[in-house]
Amino acid sequence: MENFDFCSPTHFVFGKDREREAGSYVKKYGGSRVLVHFGGQSAKKSGLLDRVTASLQQENLEYALLGGVKPNPRSGLVYEGIELCREKKIDFILAVGGGSVIDSAKAIAMGVEYDGDFWDFYSGKAKAAKAVPVGTVLTIAAAGSEGSGDSVITLEEGDYKRGASSDCIRPKFSILNPALTQTLPAYQTACGATDIMAHVFERYFTNTKDVEITDRLCEGILLTMLNEVPKVIANPDDYQARANIMWAGMVAHNNIVGVGREQDWNSHDLEHELSALYDVAHGAGLAVIMPAWMDYVSEHHDSMRMAQMAVRVFGCEMDFENPKATAKKGIQAFRRFLASIGMPVNFAELGAKKEDIPLLVEKHGVGDGKTGGFVALDRQAVTEIYELAAAAEI
Amino acid sequence: MENFDFCSPTHFVFGKDREREAGSYVKKYGGSRVLVHFGGQSAKKSGLLDRVTASLQQENLEYALLGGVKPNPRSGLVYEGIELCREKKIDFILAVGGGSVIDSAKAIAMGVEYDGDFWDFYSGKAKAAKAVPVGTVLTIAAAGSEGSGDSVITLEEGDYKRGASSDCIRPKFSILNPALTQTLPAYQTACGATDIMAHVFERYFTNTKDVEITDRLCEGILLTMLNEVPKVIANPDDYQARANIMWAGMVAHNNIVGVGREQDWNSHDLEHELSALYDVAHGAGLAVIMPAWMDYVSEHHDSMRMAQMAVRVFGCEMDFENPKATAKKGIQAFRRFLASIGMPVNFAELGAKKEDIPLLVEKHGVGDGKTGGFVALDRQAVTEIYELAAAAEI
Numbered sequence A, B: 001m002e003n004f005d006f007c008s009p010t011h012f013v014f015g016k017d018r019e020r021e022a023g024s025y026v027k028k029y030g031g032s033r034v035l036v037h038f039g040g041q042s043a044k045k046s047g048l049l050d051r052v053t054a055s056l057q058q059e060n061l062e063y064a065l066l067g068g069v070k071p072n073p074r075s076g077l078v079y080e081g082i083e084l085c086r087e088k089k090i091d092f093i094l095a096v097g098g099g100s101v102i103d104s105a106k107a108i109a110m111g112v113e114y115d116g117d118f119w120d121f122y123s124g125k126a127k128a129a130k131a132v133p134v135g136t137v138l139t140i141a142a143a144g145s146e147g148s149g150d151s152v153i154t155l156e157e158g159d160y161k162r163g164a165s166s167d168c169i170r171p172k173f174s175i176l177n178p179a180l181t182q183t184l185p186a187y188q189t190a191c192g193a194t195d196i197m198a199h200v201f202e203r204y205f206t207n208t209k210d211v212e213i214t215d216r217l218c219e220g221i222l223l224t225m226l227n228e229v230p231k232v233i234a235n236p237d238d239y240q241a242r243a244n245i246m247w248a249g250m251v252a253h254n255n256i257v258g259v260g261r262e263q264d265w266n267s268h269d270l271e272h273e274l275s276a277l278y279d280v281a282h283g284a285g286l287a288v289i290m291p292a293w294m295d296y297v298s299e300h301h302d303s304m305r306m307a308q309m310a311v312r313v314f315g316c317e318m319d320f321e322n323p324k325a326t327a328k329k330g331i332q333a334f335r336r337f338l339a340s341i342g343m344p345v346n347f348a349e350l351g352a353k354k355e356d357i358p359l360l361v362e363k364h365g366v367g368d369g370k371t372g373g374f375v376a377l378d379r380q381a382v383t384e385i386y387e388l389a390a391a392a393e394i
Helices: A018-028 A048-058 A075-088 A099-112 A186-204 A212-234 A239-251 A266-278 A282-299 A304-312 A323-340 A354-364 A379-391 B018-028 B048-058 B075-088 B099-112 B186-204 B212-234 B239-251 B266-278 B282-299 B304-312 B323-340 B354-364 B379-391
Strands: A004-014 A033-038 A062-066 A092-097 A134-138 A150-155 A160-165 A173-176 B004-014 B033-038 B062-066 B092-097 B134-138 B150-155 B160-165 B173-176
Touching: A004 A018, A004 A239, A018 A048, A018 A092, A018 A134, A018 A173, A033 A048, A033 A075, A033 A099, A048 A062, A048 A092, A062 A075, A075 A099, A075 A150, A092 A099, A099 A134, A099 A150, A099 A160, A160 A266, A173 A239, A186 A212, A186 A239, A186 A266, A186 A282, A186 A304, A212 A239, A212 A304, A212 B212, A212 B239, A239 B212, A266 A282, A266 A354, A266 A379, A282 A304, A282 A323, A282 A379, A304 A323, A354 A379, B004 B018, B004 B239, B018 B048, B018 B092, B018 B134, B018 B173, B033 B048, B033 B075, B033 B099, B048 B062, B048 B092, B062 B075, B075 B099, B075 B150, B092 B099, B099 B134, B099 B150, B099 B160, B160 B266, B173 B239, B186 B212, B186 B239, B186 B266, B186 B282, B186 B304, B212 B239, B212 B304, B266 B282, B266 B354, B266 B379, B282 B304, B282 B323, B282 B379, B304 B323, B354 B379
Parallel strands: A004 A173, A033 A062, A033 A092, A092 A134, A134 A173, B004 B173, B033 B062, B033 B092, B092 B134, B134 B173
Antiparallel strands: A004 B004, A150 A160, B150 B160
16 A cells, blocks of 8 residues: 545535535535536426525525536536636535536636636646635536546537546535435436446556555445446336445545555546547446456456456456456456446447547547556557447447 | 435545654644643654654644553543643644544543533533544554544543544544554554454444445455454564555544444443453453354344345355354354454453453443344343353354
8 A cells, every 4th residue: 555645524415305405504614605506407497406596595695506517518618607706706616416517616616716727727737726615416426526626627629528636626515315316317327327336446456556445445336336226227216226326426436445556547538538529428438448448458467456356346256277267257247237237338339430549549648658557558559448449249 | 324414524644654744734734832642651662752743843833742641541631631731722632642542632622622521521411512623643553533523531430431422523634654553562453453343343233224335335344354454463564454454444433334324332332341340452342242242133133134244244155044043153253353363252361250240231321221223232131242242252
């Protein structure tokens, strides 16, 4: 285990009807003039937005509304939000939605307190030290943004999807009501579940030795997902399964299970180009990319860690004469699980095109260098993984 | 899963040599006049106290020293600490030690900000709303006090050991350097490990249904302990195993694996009377009490949850015709594990006396009522568990 710092100060407010307490938590964490940031019509139609704004009114808090966040949130609305916050002297941003809304809120929060272009934080030019405080009312278990210091935004000029991280954008509070996720279409639920599992796998595959505690915690989350996700696909109203998935989604990404170890975010980076180019759901892109990445890695790394995953998570029997065969069995089990919850298996099912691979590789930006990670990837490797993803079968 | 709130804002500073940063963290979290609270001679002899005070001097922080905390920390020193803090206008308490030192520091921290007797928080008469900020430099993986809002103190008049809880005593920061635990005698290491496992079991045994995510995380911690503790018993200098145990100890008790479920702290309460009466190590007492409690419970509750523990944690084969037999196998496996790391199995090995059982029952305070928990205990049950603990064999 390597030296690390870990601080996850977010106050999690979990359970039925708790969005009605949003106003009191905004007040508790110092807000008086609130930007309520949200996505499309569903928050309005479901009555959620009304319940949240009613709770703000109850606490005599002023607020402004900014809707319109789309999946794979874009820079245009962030610029708009920054202006609105400055104009209205906003001192708290309340994100009501999923990871996209929260990420957009975090981008606005950093941008308001920064003299330059907010994109500097995403291009790597600057690191945010200060942000307007953010709270969340979560509506989908997926991104883990409700407990993380991360945000991903797509720059409209050129469709570049990039991430920024800073402890200053960890939410002050996050309200997690599993019942709010019951109205999600099965496809979106499955996309979210895939994202959660990817967040764990990207911590799990590491070259750091002696990380038993975080390994075991990662495996615990994955086993939970294998047990609980099929329940909500079969019965969207299963509150208890929704609750388990929702807490798993937070634990998967606030980094308590990822501390002290090298991580590998290559799958997320490879996927970002897919969702930026085709505007497909991030989770669906991951369902195609992540097993392809595993296939590639199992051929270019000692197979023992992937065999460990196969045995401990997917219940495969260890083939002691041929650990790589065990690894491959685990990867196929993962692919079959994803297909069973309705996720795409290859480019065709995702709506991506094999002939775009050179463009994807170009936009990925690996150039003549190499990424870091469990297995460092060069241009050839990136190309091969996209090709494996294009051709995958169960 | 039940509704819950969870907030663990402590900044964890983990790894080799990190106690040298203590001063900068005290400063970061607002301290200027520091009480350094510690135990006996070992912190002095090892040079740890010098390194910590040097780091305070480097940041030009004033400090006073208060040593002398004993295992099962006592009220007398708490009163002394409260007076000292008031006299020196202390605004930060830095606990350098294990759970006893940290718990004593937390008691002082609450007491300084309270007009009445600090014991009110432990007798249940009052709930602390405010405390002097506390930081820790942890020297033993055990109590989990470095990440919790809990403190346990023994009142000298009458040897009553009682706990208090409040979010205001969660440490601002905790420095966890696994190397500091390498000098511990094997017996103390094993006592700490037992305490960590007990913290998990007391969350694990619940009547709340549908708690898959927290079940799996609990099992992950327990599996880690089974793998890592024998390594440090065999080789005290195994830094990596120490590191895994240290992080496990924090995760086991900051409640991230215990949220949304009824918990059962009867074993801790039953043990408190043992360590208060005989001044034995808390972990050693738990090693004797916890399996006895499991034996009792397996006879007075549907056995499926204990069978789950036996199968998932101790790798027992499920006896589908007789789940209780599986449960019993798990309990014996736990007892054998504890014995293998040098823990006592029964009253005689612990240094407790069977003839004191009526006194223990009296001090336990169950009276004519019942405790809550997985199985509610009355006077007869409490007596039987002490009797099972007295007579246990492997």
